[in-house]
Amino acid sequence: MKNFTFYILTFFTILVYAQQPNEKNWNYNDFIDNYVNKVSKYSIQLRKNGKIKKRDSTLLFTKQIDLKNKTVFGIECSLVVVTHVGTHLTWNKFKNYYTENGLILKTTSSPLEIEKTKEFGFIKYNENKDETIYSYDTKENLVSKEYRTINNHYSIYESSKDTFHLKSIDRPEIYEYVYNSDNQEIKQYHSVDSTRYLRTKSYNPENKTDAVTCSYCHSKYLNIERKYDEEKNLIEWTSYTRENKLHTKRYYYYDNQNRLKKQIDSTGWYVYNKPIWKSTKTYEYDINQTIEIVHNNTESMIGGYFEQEITVLDANENVIRDNKTANYPKESFDYIYEWKNGKLIERTETKSNGEIIKQKFEYNHRNLITEKSEYRNGKRTELIRYYYE
Numbered sequence: 001m002k003n004f005t006f007y008i009l010t011f012f013t014i015l016v017y018a019q020q021p022n023e024k025n026w027n028y029n030d031f032i033d034n035y036v037n038k039v040s041k042y043s044i045q046l047r048k049n050g051k052i053k054k055r056d057s058t059l060l061f062t063k064q065i066d067l068k069n070k071t072v073f074g075i076e077c078s079l080v081v082v083t084h085v086g087t088h089l090t091w092n093k094f095k096n097y098y099t100e101n102g103l104i105l106k107t108t109s110s111p112l113e114i115e116k117t118k119e120f121g122f123i124k125y126n127e128n129k130d131e132t133i134y135s136y137d138t139k140e141n142l143v144s145k146e147y148r149t150i151n152n153h154y155s156i157y158e159s160s161k162d163t164f165h166l167k168s169i170d171r172p173e174i175y176e177y178v179y180n181s182d183n184q185e186i187k188q189y190h191s192v193d194s195t196r197y198l199r200t201k202s203y204n205p206e207n208k209t210d211a212v213t214c215s216y217c218h219s220k221y222l223n224i225e226r227k228y229d230e231e232k233n234l235i236e237w238t239s240y241t242r243e244n245k246l247h248t249k250r251y252y253y254y255d256n257q258n259r260l261k262k263q264i265d266s267t268g269w270y271v272y273n274k275p276i277w278k279s280t281k282t283y284e285y286d287i288n289q290t291i292e293i294v295h296n297n298t299e300s301m302i303g304g305y306f307e308q309e310i311t312v313l314d315a316n317e318n319v320i321r322d323n324k325t326a327n328y329p330k331e332s333f334d335y336i337y338e339w340k341n342g343k344l345i346e347r348t349e350t351k352s353n354g355e356i357i358k359q360k361f362e363y364n365h366r367n368l369i370t371e372k373s374e375y376r377n378g379k380r381t382e383l384i385r386y387y388y389e
Contacts, residue, residue, distance in 0.1 A: 022344055022361055022369045028072055029102035031065040038064040038389040050380035072096045107132045127152040141179050148172040165200040190223035218242050231258050245270045276300050288315050
């Protein structure tokens with residue numbers, strides 16, 4: 001029997017370094033601030049010559065605000081990668097709940113379509129919902145976040161229509177946060193709770209030995225710890241494993257203007273019982289630009305792929321150039337960003353093999369993105385369009 005690995009990736013376009021991303025997340029406040037009720041994103045199908053196929057497009061997402069109930073809901077797709085098989089898109093329906101101030105309270109997501117199977121006179125299907133629940137303190141600091149999946153399994157006997165319903169809450173994963181008097185996060189705790197089966201008309205969990213299972217749960221432990229100096233600058237970031245072993249440490253150093261000058265990352269305690277240098281970032285400041293230089297450890301298995309990464313930002317902290325070089329194999333990637341009125345209008349990637357990938361962006365009179373095109377060596381290969389109501 002072949003084993004296949006599944007990866008689910010949210011299908012979206014994002015530029016990592018851009019100060020103002022081209023595409024908004026479209027949370028509650030994004031709709032309010034931009035006077036938009038609904039936004040949709042489509043991938044427009046292209047012919048081999050790069051021209052548009054008429055009436056042929058794929059919905060990537062549609063999002064809409066409900067002001068009365070303070071929710072954002074809609075449909076979005078994910079890219080599913082199956083090793084040795086290929087990729088395909090799936091669509092989920094979602095609904096997110098907010099406070100009056102736009103703080104996220106709860107997110108839900110479930111498959112748009114339910115797949116039913118027939119076997120031995122039974123119709124079987126699952127209705128699963130992923131949930132994330134957020135809570136805050138009086139200062140609106142996030143104090144806990146819980147991820148969980150609610151599974152509903154149905155088995156219907158075709159001849160009698162008798163239905164067996166099994167419902168469970170699968171492995172709630174909980175993060176808890178602690179802050180100092182300056183509202184800076186200083187500790188993050190992590191835990192994984194048991195899977196619990198709930199009462200339904202056809203299942204009673206009382207006195208059932210398997211009503212609570214703990215195949216992967218673990219008690220609360222310190223996951224991340226942060227330390228600050230008297231100027232409120234982050235100076236040390238430490239992560240731990242659930243066995244309370246050191247995982248990764250980051251040290252931050254500043255100049256006399258409280259600007260970050262150097263960051264040193266080390267890791268490996270959990271493998272080697274001693275630290276392994278991972279990377280060093282240095283920063284150079286000028287009146288018109290900032291340069292970030294990253295040197296990565298490429299010799300260790302826990303190091304990076306690129307030996308050096310250089311990023312140049314303009315006075316508005318928009319990335320204008322990015323270069324990455326690797327030695328094994330020898331290759332480089334150079335990125336040039338062009339901005340206009342605070343918006344990215346063009347991004348050009350030049351690879352060491354000579355391939356040039358160019359992305360172009362268009363906006364409406366409200367500075368909302370309306371179109372993104374991608375060209376490979378001069379030929380258009382992707383077209384994304386956005387529509388607003």
